[in-house]
Amino acid sequence: MLKEIYQPNPDIVSNAAIRGMGEYWELQSRAKADYEGFWEGYANRKIEWFKPFDTVLDESNPPFYKWFSGGQLNVAHQCVDRHLATKKNKAAIIFEGDNGDYQILTYRRLSYEVNKTANMFKNMFGIKKGDRVVLYMPMIPEAAISMLACAKIGAIHSVVFGGFSAEALRDRIEDAQAKLVVTADGAFRKGKPYMLKPVVDKALEARCECVNAVCVVERNGEEIHWEPGRDYAYNELIKSQSHVCEAEPMESEDPLFLLYTSGSTGKPKGVQHATAGYILWAQMTMEWVFDLKDNDTYWCTADVGWITGHTYIVYGPLAAGATTIMFEGVPTYPDAGRCWRMIEEYQINQFYTAPTAIRLLHKMGADEPAKYDLSSLRVLGTVGEPIDPPAWKWYYEEVGHENCAIVDTWWQTETGGHMVSPLPGATAIKPACATFPLPGIMAEVIDEEGNPTPVGEKGFLCITKPWPSMIRNVWGDEDRYISSYFGDCKKEGKPVYFSGDGAMVDEGGYITITGRTDDVINVSGHRMGTAEVEAAIKKHDGVAAVAVVGKPHEIKGEGIFAYIVLKSDDGVADELETMKEINGIIKQEIGAIALCDDMAFVPDLPKTRSGKIMRRILRSIVKGEAITQDTSTLEDPSIVPTIEEIVNRKV
Numbered sequence: 001m002l003k004e005i006y007q008p009n010p011d012i013v014s015n016a017a018i019r020g021m022g023e024y025w026e027l028q029s030r031a032k033a034d035y036e037g038f039w040e041g042y043a044n045r046k047i048e049w050f051k052p053f054d055t056v057l058d059e060s061n062p063p064f065y066k067w068f069s070g071g072q073l074n075v076a077h078q079c080v081d082r083h084l085a086t087k088k089n090k091a092a093i094i095f096e097g098d099n100g101d102y103q104i105l106t107y108r109r110l111s112y113e114v115n116k117t118a119n120m121f122k123n124m125f126g127i128k129k130g131d132r133v134v135l136y137m138p139m140i141p142e143a144a145i146s147m148l149a150c151a152k153i154g155a156i157h158s159v160v161f162g163g164f165s166a167e168a169l170r171d172r173i174e175d176a177q178a179k180l181v182v183t184a185d186g187a188f189r190k191g192k193p194y195m196l197k198p199v200v201d202k203a204l205e206a207r208c209e210c211v212n213a214v215c216v217v218e219r220n221g222e223e224i225h226w227e228p229g230r231d232y233a234y235n236e237l238i239k240s241q242s243h244v245c246e247a248e249p250m251e252s253e254d255p256l257f258l259l260y261t262s263g264s265t266g267k268p269k270g271v272q273h274a275t276a277g278y279i280l281w282a283q284m285t286m287e288w289v290f291d292l293k294d295n296d297t298y299w300c301t302a303d304v305g306w307i308t309g310h311t312y313i314v315y316g317p318l319a320a321g322a323t324t325i326m327f328e329g330v331p332t333y334p335d336a337g338r339c340w341r342m343i344e345e346y347q348i349n350q351f352y353t354a355p356t357a358i359r360l361l362h363k364m365g366a367d368e369p370a371k372y373d374l375s376s377l378r379v380l381g382t383v384g385e386p387i388d389p390p391a392w393k394w395y396y397e398e399v400g401h402e403n404c405a406i407v408d409t410w411w412q413t414e415t416g417g418h419m420v421s422p423l424p425g426a427t428a429i430k431p432a433c434a435t436f437p438l439p440g441i442m443a444e445v446i447d448e449e450g451n452p453t454p455v456g457e458k459g460f461l462c463i464t465k466p467w468p469s470m471i472r473n474v475w476g477d478e479d480r481y482i483s484s485y486f487g488d489c490k491k492e493g494k495p496v497y498f499s500g501d502g503a504m505v506d507e508g509g510y511i512t513i514t515g516r517t518d519d520v521i522n523v524s525g526h527r528m529g530t531a532e533v534e535a536a537i538k539k540h541d542g543v544a545a546v547a548v549v550g551k552p553h554e555i556k557g558e559g560i561f562a563y564i565v566l567k568s569d570d571g572v573a574d575e576l577e578t579m580k581e582i583n584g585i586i587k588q589e590i591g592a593i594a595l596c597d598d599m600a601f602v603p604d605l606p607k608t609r610s611g612k613i614m615r616r617i618l619r620s621i622v623k624g625e626a627i628t629q630d631t632s633t634l635e636d637p638s639i640v641p642t643i644e645e646i647v648n649r650k651v
Helices: 018-031 033-048 075-079 081-085 106-127 141-153 164-178 197-203 234-240 273-288 307-319 340-348 354-366 390-397 477-483 532-538 575-589 614-622 641-650
Strands: 057-059 066-070 091-096 102-106 132-136 157-161 179-183 186-189 191-194 213-217 231-233 257-260 271-273 297-300 322-325 350-353 379-382 405-406 442-447 457-461 497-505 512-517 520-523 526-529 543-553 557-566 598-600
Touching: 018 033, 018 543, 033 057, 033 273, 066 273, 075 081, 075 307, 081 106, 091 106, 091 141, 091 641, 102 106, 102 157, 106 141, 106 213, 106 234, 132 141, 132 164, 132 271, 141 157, 141 179, 141 257, 141 307, 141 322, 157 164, 164 257, 164 271, 164 575, 179 197, 213 234, 231 234, 231 297, 257 273, 257 307, 271 273, 273 307, 273 614, 297 307, 297 340, 297 557, 340 350, 354 390, 354 532, 379 390, 512 520, 520 532, 520 543, 520 557, 526 532, 526 543, 532 543, 532 557, 532 575, 543 575, 575 598, 598 641, 614 641
Parallel strands: 091 322, 132 157, 132 179, 157 257, 179 213, 213 231, 297 322, 297 350, 350 379, 379 405, 557 598
Antiparallel strands: 057 066, 091 102, 186 191, 257 271, 442 457, 457 497, 497 512, 520 526, 543 557
8 A cells, every 4th residue: 555645855855956845836936927037037047048039938829839039049059069168078978788888978079979960961961951850760879969960950850769660750751851861770679680771761662752861870780771872871971070060050949850749640740849948948857857966877768769768868968968878778688687787887866767667677577676776866757657556666665765756757749848747855746646737837637618627526637828848830730730739628718738638636736647538549658649550450451440449558558459340241260360460560550569459350330320439438348447428329339238248258
C-alpha cells in the first residue's frame, strides 16, 4: 500500500531550483498577475539575444500566437557557442554505444563538430536558411551534431525515428519537401548490427524528387548500396570542412524543427516549433524539473526521433550547459543491470525514462539495482504515460532508495516541454499523479464550455493561455492546426488548446491524467494514431473493415488490438497466418512499433446509423469492462454480444 503523499527530501529542498511550494505559488501568482512580464523577465535572463525583442506576446491572430517578435537569436549559439567562455572543457555529450564503446564530446569539441557539419551542409549540399533536412538516424553523436548544425545555419530539421518503415519515412520526406536526408549505414542493437540506409534507399525508390542528396554516417560498417550522384559519405566529406561557422541570426518565430506525430486521421501531422519560445522553455524546464546543478551528469533514455529526445537529450540539457548522456543500446542488454551499471560508472544525478522501461527493468531484474552504487542519483523522472503505482513504488524504493524525488512529467510533442510536473524539493508527491502545472503554465481541467470540473470528476486537460514553446502550426496545413488543437474546448467564449487527454483534479488541486479522449493509442509512451494503423490494415486484400483500440499491456502500458471484418463470410483458413500477414503490412507501412498485439475477426463493427464506429464500446469489450454506452441507437445492437463472445474466447 503506497502512502498517499511523499514529502520532499529535506536534503534537496534547501538547494532546489524552486525551494518549496511557497516559492512555486509566488511564481504562479506573479505569472497570473503579469503574464507578459513573467515571460519577459525569463527571456531576458535565459537567452543570449543577437537583437532584443520588441513584443513579448502577439495575440492579434489567434491561435497563431507570436512570442518575442523582433528578437534575433540562434539555438546552436544558445546551446554550444555561448558556453565556450566558461565550459569549453566540460563534457557536453557522453555517448555510450550498444557494445560498450564510448565517446566524450566537450563543449569545445562539440562546437568544432557542429561547425564542420554545418559547413558541409552549406558547401556540399547547398542547404540554406529555411531548407528542410530529414534526419533518419540511430542514437549516435552525429544525430545531435546534425540537429545543431541545421540550427546553426537556419535549416529546419525533421528527425524521423529509426524504427519507422520506408513508406512512413517517404511520407515525411515528401510532406516536408526535404532537400537532404542524413542517415547512417545502421547501428547496433543487442550486440548485432541493424540497417538504416536500405530503408532510405527504398523510401527514395519512387517519388521524393525533392531530395537532392543522402549523407551517410558510417557506424556499423556493414555493406550498403551507394547511389552515384546522390549518396555521399559523411565521414569523408567532413574532413575537408572548416571548423569556423558563423551562427545565422534567426527571428524568434522562425521554425526550428518539424516533428511528425500521429493523429486521429491517417496522415501524420508535421508539428512546427519556433526558435525562441521553444529553447527558452526547454532550458527553464531542465533547470526547474530536474533541479540541474552545474556539475551534474544527466541521462534521458529516449530516442532523438521523438520530442523527448529533442528537448531533454539535446536542446534542453545543452542550453542549460549540462552534461547529457546519449545511449545507443537497450536497457536490458547485455543484462538487466545495464542502466544501473551506467549510473554507477558515470555518476549520473538525474535519470529520466519511460514507465514502459521501468516495468521491463523491474520484471527482468527486480534485485539488480541493489548490486550497484546509485547514490549519485538525486532526481528520477518518468515520461510518455502516467506511471502505475507498483512501478512507482519499485522506482522510488529500489532505485532511489527513498532519497530521490520522482518527477512524473506530463507534456506532449505539441507543448515542446513539460507542462505539469512535480518540482524536486518543492512538491509533495502523490504516486501516479502529475501534480501541478509548472509556473507560467495555465493548465486547467474543464468541460467543453470552459467550466472547471468538480473535484474527482473527469474533464478535458486544456492550456487556457498561450505559452512560448507551444506548437505554431501543422506544416502546410493551417486548417488542420486549428481543428486538431483549438476546436473542442472554449473558455470565456474563446477556443483554448485541448491536449486530447482527460484528467481530474482532487481536493488538493492535484491533477491526475486519466488517458486519451481521442482515437490515439499510447504505445510505450509513443502516440500512434488509430487511423494510421487502420489505413495500413485495410491494404490487406481480405480486410473489409477494421477498428483499432488500445488494450492494457503489462509492459507497454497500452498495446494495439484490432477488430477486423473480412470480405469473405467464410472467415480465414489460418487465423495466425492472416494475423502475420496483416502485421507484415503494418511493419512495412509504419514500422514495428505499430504492430498489433492481438486481433479479433468479427462479423461486423458496432456502428451508429450514420456509420460512425463506436470505439468506446470496443475499448470496453477488450478491457473486460461493463458496457455503459447506449447500444439501442446502433445499426445492429446484436453485434455487441457477438463481438464480446469472440473476444472472451480469445482471452
